[in-house]
Amino acid sequence: RxxxxxxxxxxxxxxxxxxxxxxxxxxxxxxxxxxxxTRCPEAVLAAAPGAFPGETVTVDVLGRTVVVGALPAPRGDTVVLTAGTADVPVARECATTLAVLGVAAEVIPDVGVAGLHRLLGRLERLREAHAVVVVAGMDGALPSVVAGLVAAPVIGVPTSVGYGVAAGGLAAAASMLATCAPGLVVVNVDNGFGAAVHAAKIEGLAADG
Amino acid sequence: RxxxxxxxxxxxxxxxxxxxxxxxxxxxxxxxxxxxxTRCPEAVLAAAPGAFPGETVTVDVLGRTVVVGALPAPRGDTVVLTAGTADVPVARECATTLAVLGVAAEVIPDVGVAGLHRLLGRLERLREAHAVVVVAGMDGALPSVVAGLVAAPVIGVPTSVGYGVAAGGLAAAASMLATCAPGLVVVNVDNGFGAAVHAAKIEGLAADG
Amino acid sequence: RxxxxxxxxxxxxxxxxxxxxxxxxxxxxxxxxxxxxTRCPEAVLAAAPGAFPGETVTVDVLGRTVVVGALPAPRGDTVVLTAGTADVPVARECATTLAVLGVAAEVIPDVGVAGLHRLLGRLERLREAHAVVVVAGMDGALPSVVAGLVAAPVIGVPTSVGYGVAAGGLAAAASMLATCAPGLVVVNVDNGFGAAVHAAKIEGLAADG
Amino acid sequence: RxxxxxxxxxxxxxxxxxxxxxxxxxxxxxxxxxxxxTRCPEAVLAAAPGAFPGETVTVDVLGRTVVVGALPAPRGDTVVLTAGTADVPVARECATTLAVLGVAAEVIPDVGVAGLHRLLGRLERLREAHAVVVVAGMDGALPSVVAGLVAAPVIGVPTSVGYGVAAGGLAAAASMLATCAPGLVVVNVDNGFGAAVHAAKIEGLAADG
Amino acid sequence: RxxxxxxxxxxxxxxxxxxxxxxxxxxxxxxxxxxxxTRCPEAVLAAAPGAFPGETVTVDVLGRTVVVGALPAPRGDTVVLTAGTADVPVARECATTLAVLGVAAEVIPDVGVAGLHRLLGRLERLREAHAVVVVAGMDGALPSVVAGLVAAPVIGVPTSVGYGVAAGGLAAAASMLATCAPGLVVVNVDNGFGAAVHAAKIEGLAADG
Amino acid sequence: RxxxxxxxxxxxxxxxxxxxxxxxxxxxxxxxxxxxxTRCPEAVLAAAPGAFPGETVTVDVLGRTVVVGALPAPRGDTVVLTAGTADVPVARECATTLAVLGVAAEVIPDVGVAGLHRLLGRLERLREAHAVVVVAGMDGALPSVVAGLVAAPVIGVPTSVGYGVAAGGLAAAASMLATCAPGLVVVNVDNGFGAAVHAAKIEGLAADG
Amino acid sequence: RxxxxxxxxxxxxxxxxxxxxxxxxxxxxxxxxxxxxTRCPEAVLAAAPGAFPGETVTVDVLGRTVVVGALPAPRGDTVVLTAGTADVPVARECATTLAVLGVAAEVIPDVGVAGLHRLLGRLERLREAHAVVVVAGMDGALPSVVAGLVAAPVIGVPTSVGYGVAAGGLAAAASMLATCAPGLVVVNVDNGFGAAVHAAKIEGLAADG
Amino acid sequence: RxxxxxxxxxxxxxxxxxxxxxxxxxxxxxxxxxxxxTRCPEAVLAAAPGAFPGETVTVDVLGRTVVVGALPAPRGDTVVLTAGTADVPVARECATTLAVLGVAAEVIPDVGVAGLHRLLGRLERLREAHAVVVVAGMDGALPSVVAGLVAAPVIGVPTSVGYGVAAGGLAAAASMLATCAPGLVVVNVDNGFGAAVHAAKIEGLAADG
Ligand SMILES: Nc1ncnc2c1ncn2[C@@H]1O[C@H](COP(=O)(O)O)[C@@H](O)[C@H]1O
Ligand SMILES: Nc1ncnc2c1ncn2[C@@H]1O[C@H](COP(=O)(O)O)[C@@H](O)[C@H]1O
Ligand SMILES: Nc1ncnc2c1ncn2[C@@H]1O[C@H](COP(=O)(O)O)[C@@H](O)[C@H]1O
Ligand SMILES: Nc1ncnc2c1ncn2[C@@H]1O[C@H](COP(=O)(O)O)[C@@H](O)[C@H]1O
Ligand SMILES: [Mg+2]
Ligand SMILES: [Mg+2]
Ligand SMILES: [Mg+2]
Ligand SMILES: [Mg+2]
Ligand SMILES: [Mg+2]
Ligand SMILES: [Mg+2]
Ligand SMILES: [Mg+2]
Ligand SMILES: [Mg+2]
Structure with a gap:
């Protein structure tokens, strides 16, 4: 390692x-x-529970992950936000990876910028977190708004959710990279895994600090 | 006409x-x-004041416009927001065009999403307007946020402000088109003129309604 | 709301x-x-009629919409044009959304620029409308032509209809944004819903004016 | 040859x-x-008149062409339209090339789709032509409209005129290629020369037919 | 008409x-x-022969076309080349359209630039044609080579044949538009139909000349 | 704040x-x-030293920054690597921002992947850092290599250094986002400022941990 | 030939x-x-063994190749590396083509830059090869690293392995073309065949030298 | 080394x-x-002759190179072709790099595919070469044609020569990568240097073979 x-x-x-x-x-x-x-096809998700006799196997069909073995005790506090309901699978890949890496993660879904009160109602909770992962497709605007509201490091995860110019997630990714909010960093489209690894590294420093 | x-x-x-x-x-x-x-080069902006003897000539060097003749009396109420200071020239092209078309326009600059309190502090004023034009470069996130906050029609104007993936304004334009906020419409990058014409048509209907 | x-x-x-x-x-x-x-998959369209006992349920298989509850009485007058037959589903998403928002909408299909007489034959009708939504794929040329012919606000909806450079609708979207016709505004590819919301906001102002 | x-x-x-x-x-x-x-820099345009003693030298500063030698007698009838005033240089490169190739060419400028009456007022003239070259930037919509109105072969020339998504001419080029009007063909952005060569080949067949 | x-x-x-x-x-x-x-799905190709009782119905499964009614007597001489075997369906759409429009068309397949002798062996035949349509995917190089070899008008049809950077046909289309061979014109990717209509207009002029 | x-x-x-x-x-x-x-034009860099009487003013012509006031005492340990010499200005914008935010930063230039021994020779130093910022243009490969070698959080900064497909920095940005190294995060092209703010937030957590 | x-x-x-x-x-x-x-669909791979009675038929389902006839005796020494397991099919298309062309090829899989020790552990073997083909998707970083480590000619093959900005392989291709490592050359995405042909030409020269 | x-x-x-x-x-x-x-700005080209007293300094203003020291004796035989006159600077960067690396290089300019006889007239010479570098902008078609004519390894160098869709050289690069000619490899736009290094490695093997 x-x-x-x-x-x-x-x-x-x-x-x-x-x-x-x-x-x-x-x-x-x-x-x-x-x-x-991660990113397991249906066949893996279906076969996994029977494939590791004597092991704890945790399958998340929505997030497309398989975990073999018991999770470590969680430490730290990373919050994973999503702009919409359709972004939840990526948030779950992120939360599962955090759990495997020993980090406590809370997913707060569906707080996109089209209804800002939803986000503002969670602000106090957000400001407690060590790191915030923000998962958003379509316009990709939520991470920029969040990065302007909290002191913790913020990681944007663009998603392939959307259609037309949003299809594939490149519009969301470009908007996040072009952010006017200082300090927002970005990973690949749909890469909840990568965001979790970065957040876990930050949590490690926070714990060791 | x-x-x-x-x-x-x-x-x-x-x-x-x-x-x-x-x-x-x-x-x-x-x-x-x-x-x-509109979009006048330096030479036109410099020569215009002396080129129409006996006429009222108004030159806006920042917005790059020349107006020959007196403005009509304004009616209506359109607000033009900008995300940053560098977006102001496009907002002024928009405001001047609105003035020429007989619409009262107020420009509120520098209320981008990186500091959301600036926008929220103007919400009451925004909610009075008949139409809202939102001018933003870089991430292009502001129009989506505004369209989720007001009942009036909202028109997004992406700008070429920014660098890297933001250069040229296509990232901002894509983010606005991909918006999760219902009813946001978009014009070409830097096209304050087009947004003004659309807003003036709306103001005309409002006046005639 | x-x-x-x-x-x-x-x-x-x-x-x-x-x-x-x-x-x-x-x-x-x-x-x-x-x-x-909106944008309902087959399974939703099939299940919806039986899923809301005691309710009026209206399903539009072509436009992929489900409406639960009676429509409000319509007011206003918005016309929805399409360039081709294949653009009609997007126009119907638009018209259904307008109906749900209480706006009277008429769809006029298949008046694309390759046979201009079809459009010119409808000009009188078009000039009565409060707002005009123009749905077009391939070259995306129709909204620019319409915006040069009527005084009402015009909203362009690019569609993903077409193949080759037209596939996905980005060529149509770019042509509409680049328009030489003042005041044309644009929404995302295939976004009949967003165009309807903008038009309904305009109709609201017209009614309250 | x-x-x-x-x-x-x-x-x-x-x-x-x-x-x-x-x-x-x-x-x-x-x-x-x-x-x-063609596409001569300033220095060539300035030096050309004195550089070929005893020759007829024709310089077109706007179209950036230099012709050395007398033009052949023109035959045929090709019309070159432009959408806007800023497209005229490309039309002149086209007309000069046609003249050098012995084809009679008439340039009709500024008949873009934002004011369709300008085009319709020239329809009779257009329908006499053997071939029609249509030069347009920004939305690139004019060639599709023309190709739906005349029986002669139509050649679209996208131009780099415009800003934002129109800058560089790719939006206009894509719209022309994606045309819903049968038989429209396209050359490179700003390539009045290439359109002229194709039209001259057509005129040659017409003459020999 | x-x-x-x-x-x-x-x-x-x-x-x-x-x-x-x-x-x-x-x-x-x-x-x-x-x-x-044109571009008929399987179901249309299968149903067409039985759908027009008393009519001559011609179905081309490869070219995906259905013709109802007898073809007119052919006149003129248009040659349709392809670079590879996989480009043949587009060539057949082109040839069928030419036949419907009353033009004699010959398809010469698989003469791409990777084996130039195949093209050079057909040069005499090519030089007889009134118009040449060149269908090519991947590098899209063949139309530029042909346009440098014959005096007749040449129309390039990019195809979506290929993978990697060639997938979708945009690389071929760009190469054709960027040609160094004067007079080559281009239609949309896979648009054998459009090339045929343009060629038929040229043949009409040749016949009437 | x-x-x-x-x-x-x-x-x-x-x-x-x-x-x-x-x-x-x-x-x-x-x-x-x-x-x-940051990103100051020449005129600002030249005028700054005389514009704030009685203040410590630090101007970095290469990094295009101006600092007014004394720097805080540095804490933490962030290393800033560059792939080439031409990437140094972006690294200096990053280092200056870190200094302003109170973080100790060391710049190690010119350790790109074309000569891997240069990087491997610094590995021990790299493994001490709390956070590593990697600045690279052209292929953008260095951040992926570094992220595979150290346990600290790694931030990639693509630069606009390079020509051809590298011009503008989008190739480098895409390569970094597409990384096969877990946990690498990315900011906009040339955005040393944003990387520094993210690193400073991480250093803050490390200090408070 | x-x-x-x-x-x-x-x-x-x-x-x-x-x-x-x-x-x-x-x-x-x-x-x-x-x-x-090469690039054979399932049906060809399944039918091939029975389709050439009396012949040696070799089918590679993973690499999607069919070879009919005995392979020539191999000469030379070309090494084919892959960054990940998912790149192996392209490496096998390459190795099979080399074998058909009479070149000895060794495939070394899964030595991507995220775990550099895997590559460095093979360095001695790599430095013996006459030519090195490097197959990599996602970030496309491996060929640049290899080209900085060996004196033999290096050929990069981008693959379509990956998702988000990596989907389709264009990010990997651009990174390879933009390389800071002198002498790296590139073929189309997934084109193991083309890389093999180039390597075989090099081996031919080496043999004849 | x-x-x-x-x-x-x-x-x-x-x-x-x-x-x-x-x-x-x-x-x-x-x-x-x-x-x-390589790629030296004017100031370097001007200053170089006086900057290395006692050294042989060779400056190529067109190719933008400076060489300090005497060239090694050339061995091998690499031919560098260009499609047009404007591609010559890139060919000279390539030839100078070859000379510095001790390889004999001959530049044959202006043999583009628009006039195929120019290339065919040089075929015999081409077939003698150990390696062929083909420099081409605009359509980028020449390398595919050459790779179909010679047995030696062929390296394509796209150039930024051209305008419209050809500007920047990406159309040429894509056409070369998408080639239907087996074994053609490609370097970055305008990268004559990289092509030379690859060719020199090949020549080295040929010499040692
Ligand atoms: N080099 C930079 N790159 C990106 N953002 C920056 C940079 N320097 C300052 N900023 C941010 O840009 C914003 C200022 O924008 P403005 O309102 O136009 O002055 C502030 O929020 C800064 O944090
Ligand atoms: N800033 C602007 N952006 C887009 N279109 C404009 C702008 N200013 C004027 N126009 C339109 O451009 C057209 C004039 O084009 P032209 O024929 O080239 O003078 C008119 O139809 C105007 O309405
Ligand atoms: N995997 C491959 N990628 C690129 N080209 C190939 C591949 N396999 C075969 N070819 C080439 O494709 C051409 C065959 O094209 P076609 O005429 O369509 O059969 C031949 O020139 C082959 O050398
Ligand atoms: N404006 C133009 N656009 C495209 N090609 C042109 C143009 N003017 C001349 N040409 C062609 O460019 C080629 C000359 O290229 P070069 O060898 O660089 O001089 C000739 O084949 C001409 O037919
Ligand atoms: Mg929601
Ligand atoms: Mg500001
Ligand atoms: Mg129709
Ligand atoms: Mg005009
Ligand atoms: Mg073939
Ligand atoms: Mg260096
Ligand atoms: Mg692996
Ligand atoms: Mg030439």
Whole structure:
């Protein structure tokens, strides 16, 4: 764990057999924590519960993740916001990764900028967090608004939610990179996993500080 | 005035002589209102005050407009917001065009989403307006936020303000088109003129309603 | 109804169960008007008629909308044009949204610029409207032509109709934003809903003027 | 003249000396017709009149062309339309090239779709032409409208006129390629030269038919 | 037939019922020539032979066209080249449209630039043609080469054949528009129909010249 | 200082007078720390030393920053790497912003992946840092390599250094977002300022942890 | 074999029957070496073993290739690296093509930059190779790193592996073209075939040198 | 010289002083061969002849290179073709780099595909070369044609020559990557340097083979 982050299986682009075998190998190789696979196709999600006899296996069909092994005790406090309901799967990939990395995560869904009172009603909670991950598709405006409201580091995750110029998530990604709010950082479209790893590194520093 | 909108000279891509001659011709052809030129190069802005003897000539160096003839009495109430200071020239092109079309316009600058309190402090004023034009570069997030806060029609004007992925204004334009706020409409990058014409048409209906 | 617009369910990216539940909740929460869902997948369109016992349920398979509750009495006069037959579904999403918002809407299909006489034959009718929504894919040329012919506000809706450089609707959207016709405004590709909300805001001002 | 078209010097990207020398060489190599250079920088336009003693030299500063030698007698009838005043330089490059190739060309400027009556007022004239070249920037809508009105072959030339999404001419080019009008063909942005060569080939067939 | 071109049904984006009904209506409305539908989905291709009792119905499954009614006697001479085997469907859409418009068309497939001898072996035949349509995906290089070899007008049709940067056909389209060969004109990706209409207009002039 | 970050003047798009006046106002408004302006044009860099009598003024011509007031005592340890020499100005904007925010920053230039030994030679130093900012243009590969080597949070800053497909920095930005190294986050092209603010927030947590 | 490379069937865009027939024809036409088809659909891969009675048929389901005939004796030494497991199919298309062309190829998978030790552990082997093909999706960083480590010619093959900004492989391709490592050359996304042909030409020179 | 290639100064993005100092340092550090700087601004080209007393200094104003020290004796045979006259500067950057690396290079300019006889007239010479570099802007078609004609490895260099869709060279680059000619490899737009390094590596193998 050269970088402090365990290896994680990217389920996309692999056969179900490859993914399950890699999960088993990771689990054997590093029994100090659970093994994680993300972006799993249906077949992996369906087979996982029966594939690791004697193990705790946690499958999140919405977030497309499989965890083999018990989660570590959580420390820290990272909040994961979403702009809309359709952004929730990416938030769950993020929250599951945080849990695997030993970080306490709360998901607050559907607080997009089209109804700002929803966000403002959560402001006190947001200001307690060590790090805030903001998941948003379409206009990608929410992370810029949040980064202007809290002192904690903010990580924007654009999503592929939307249609027309929003399809694929590039409009949201560009808006987040172009932000007028100082300090907002961005990961790839739909990459809840990457945002979680960055937040966990921050939480590690906070804990060790 | 088939469409209710007088012709306007687009100064860009013309020689100064062409623009000044077209302004004079428009002024002669339709003495019922002032003649307007937009996106004027320096040479036109410098020459205009001396080029129409006996006329009221108003030059806005920042907004790059020339108006020949007295403005009509304003009616209606359109508010023009900007996200940053650098967006003000586009807001002024918009306000001048509204004035030429007989609409009362107030420009409220520098209320971008990175400091949301600035916008929320103006909410009461915003909610009085018949129409709201929101001028924003970089992330282009402000129009989506405003469209979620007011009942009046909202028109987004992306600007070419910014650098990196924001350069040229396409990121802001895409974010506005992809908005999650219902009813936001968009014009071309830096096109304060077009937003003003649309707002004036709305004000006309409001007045005639 | 902070913005004067009721919430609307975006069916895309949700499970059928989520969409039907949200429709029921909206209907209960605001009985003063009907509840609307747009961009509904097949399963929602099929299940909706049986899902709201005792309610008037209107399903438009072509426009992919579900309305629960009786429509309000219409006022105003908005015309929705389409360039081609394949643009009609977007026009119907627009017309249904207008109806839900209490605006009288007429759809005039298939008057694209390749046969200009079709449009010119409707000019008198067009000039009566308070607002004109123009739905066009491929070259996206029709809204610019219409905006040069009528005094009412014109809203362009690019569509994803077409192939090659037209696929996805970005060519149509860019052409509309780049318009030489003053005052044309634009919404996202296929966003008949957003155009309707903007037109309804304009109709509201016209009625209250 | 393997392809029936003489070589032409592209002045852009060459030193003035190179362009003038190539013009002289072309003139010597093929005295049966004049030599042409297009997209000439200022220095070439200024030097050309004195650089070919004993020759008829015609310089078009607006269209940026230099012709050395007398023009052939014109035959045929090609009309070159422009949408706006700023598109005229490209139309003149086209008309000069047609003249060099022995084709009679008439330029009709500023008949863009924002004021359709200007085009419709020229319809009779247009319908006489063997071929119609339509030069348009910004929305690029005019060629689609023209191609729906005349039986002759229509060639669209997008221009780099415009700003925002129109800057560089790609929006106009995409709209023309995506046309709903059958038979419209397109050349590169600002390529009046290429449109002229195609029209001249058509005129040649018409003459020989 | 204002433009000399009969209406043609674009099968894509319509229900099979709509397309067959439109074909029947066109056939009734203009019995002087056959009715054509292009880009037909499987269902239309399968149903067409039984849908027009008493009519000659010609279905091209590869080119995805349906023709109802006998073809006119052909005149003129247009050659349609393809770069690869996978470009042939677009060439057949082109050839069928030419046949419907009364033009004699010959398709010469698989003469792409990777094996130049194949093209050079056909040069004599190419030089006889009145017009040459060149269909090419991937690099889109063949039309530039052909336009440098023949005196007839050349029309490039980019195709969506290829993968990686070639997927969708935009690389081929850009290469054709950027051509260094004077007089090459271009239509939309996969638009064999549009190229045929342009060629037929040229053949009409050649015949009447 | 709602977000813990003082306001900073973005010098680009403002007149020199505006920037200097804003700096003076910030300095007066918040004397607890220095005032900073970034992306300053030449005129601001030249005038700044004489514009704030009685103040410590630090101008970085290469990094285009002006600081008015003494720097706070530094805490923490952030390392700023660059791939090439031409990326140094962005690294200096970053280092100056860190200094203004009270963070100790070391710039290590010219350790790009084309000569990997340069990076590997610094690995021990890198592994001590709390946060690592990696500034790279052209291929944008360095941040992915670094993120695979250290446990600290890594922030990638793409730059506009390069030509051809690298011009403008979008290729570098896309490569960083697409990284295969978990936890790498990205800011806008050339935005050393934003990376510094994010790093300072992380350092704050580390200090308070 | 004008270019020293036998023709190869591109299976994509052809019917299974066409591909099998072309393979048979190639085999008959040039019995001096095996016949190869790439990018074969499932149906071809399934039918191939039974379609060439009396022939050695080698099918690679992962790499989607079919080889008919015995492979020539290998010479030379080309190494094919991949960044991730999902890039292996492209590496196998490359290795099979090399084998058909008579070149000895070794595939070393999964040595991407996120775990640099994997690559550095193979450095000695890499430095023996005559040519190195590097297959990478997502960030596309590996070829730049390799080109800075070895003296042999390096060929980068971007792949379509990845999601978000990486989808389709254009981000990887742009990063490779923008490389800061001298001498890296690039082929189309997923084009293992093309890289193999270039490497084989190099091996030919090395053998003949 | 880990990779067999000496370091080379990229003059763009550096001050003239930096470039001259780096050249001097390279020259001192490795006296076994000359030092090279590419993409030099005017000031470097002007100052170089006087900046290295006692050294042979070769400046190529067109190719924007400076060489300090005597060239090694050339071996091998690489041909550098250009499509047009305006592509020659990139060809010269390539030829100078080859000379510095000890490879004999011949530049054959202006053999673009618009006049194929020019290329075919050089075929015999081309077929002698060990490697062929093909420099082309606009359509970028020439490298595909050449790669179909010769057995040697072919390297395509797209250039930024051209206007409209060709401006910046991305259309040429995409066409080359999308080639239907097996084995063509590509470098960045205008990167004659990179092509030369790859060719020199190939020549090295040929010599050692
Ligand atoms: N700033 C502007 N942006 C877009 N269009 C404009 C602007 N100013 C004037 N116009 C329009 O541009 C057209 C004039 O184009 P032209 O024929 O080139 O003078 C008129 O129809 C104006 O309404
Ligand atoms: N180099 C920079 N890049 C991005 N944002 C900046 C930069 N420098 C200052 N800012 C931010 O830009 C905003 C100032 O914008 P304005 O209202 O136009 O002065 C402030 O919120 C700053 O935090
Ligand atoms: N995987 C591949 N990628 C690119 N080109 C290929 C591939 N496989 C075969 N080819 C080339 O594609 C051409 C065959 O095209 P076609 O005429 O459509 O069969 C031949 O020139 C082959 O060398
Ligand atoms: N305005 C123009 N646009 C496109 N091609 C042109 C133009 N003017 C001349 N050409 C062509 O450019 C080629 C000359 O390129 P070069 O070898 O660089 O001189 C000739 O084939 C001309 O036919
Ligand atoms: Mg919601
Ligand atoms: Mg501000
Ligand atoms: Mg129709
Ligand atoms: Mg005009
Ligand atoms: Mg073939
Ligand atoms: Mg360096
Ligand atoms: Mg791996
Ligand atoms: Mg030439």
């Amino acid at each position: 050269r970088t402090g982050v365990p290896e994680v299986v990217l389920g996309q682009g692999k056969t179900p057999g490859q993914t399950l075998a890699l999960l088993a190998a990771l689990r054997r190789g590093d029994p100090s924590g659970p093994a994680l696979a | 088939r469409t209710g909108v007088p012709e306007v000279v687009l100064g860009q891509g013309k020689t100064p002589g062409q623009t000044l001659a077209l302004l004079a011709a428009l002024r002669r052809g339709d003495p019922s209102g002032p003649a307007l030129a | 902070r913005t004067g617009v009721p919430e609307v369910v975006l069916g895309q990216g949700k499970t059928p169960g989520q969409t039907l539940a949200l429709l029921a909740a909206l209907r209960r929460g605001d009985p003063s008007g009907p509840a609307l869902a | 393997r392809t029936g078209v003489p070589e032409v010097v592209l002045g852009q990207g060459k030193t003035p000396g190179q362009t003038l020398a190539l013009l002289a060489a072309l003139r010597r190599g093929d005295p049966s017709g004049p030599a042409l250079a | 204002r433009t000399g071109v009969p209406e043609v049904v674009l099968g894509q984006g319509k229900t099979p019922g709509q397309t067959l009904a439109l074909l029947a209506a066109l056939r009734r409305g203009d019995p002087s020539g056959p009715a054509l539908a | 709602r977000t813990g970050v003082p306001e900073v003047v973005l010098g680009q798009g403002k007149t020199p007078g505006q920037t200097l006046a804003l700096l003076a106002a910030l300095r007066r408004g918040d004397p607890s720390g220095p005032a900073l302006a | 004008r270019t020293g490379v036998p023709e190869v069937v591109l299976g994509q865009g052809k019917t299974p029957g066409q591909t099998l027939a072309l393979l048979a024809a190639l085999r008959r036409g040039d019995p001096s070496g095996p016949a190869l088809a | 880990r990779t067999g290639v000496p370091e080379v100064v990229l003059g763009q993005g550096k001050t003239p002083g930096q470039t001259l100092a780096l050249l001097a340092a390279l020259r001192r550090g490795d006296p076994s061969g000359p030092a090279l700087a």
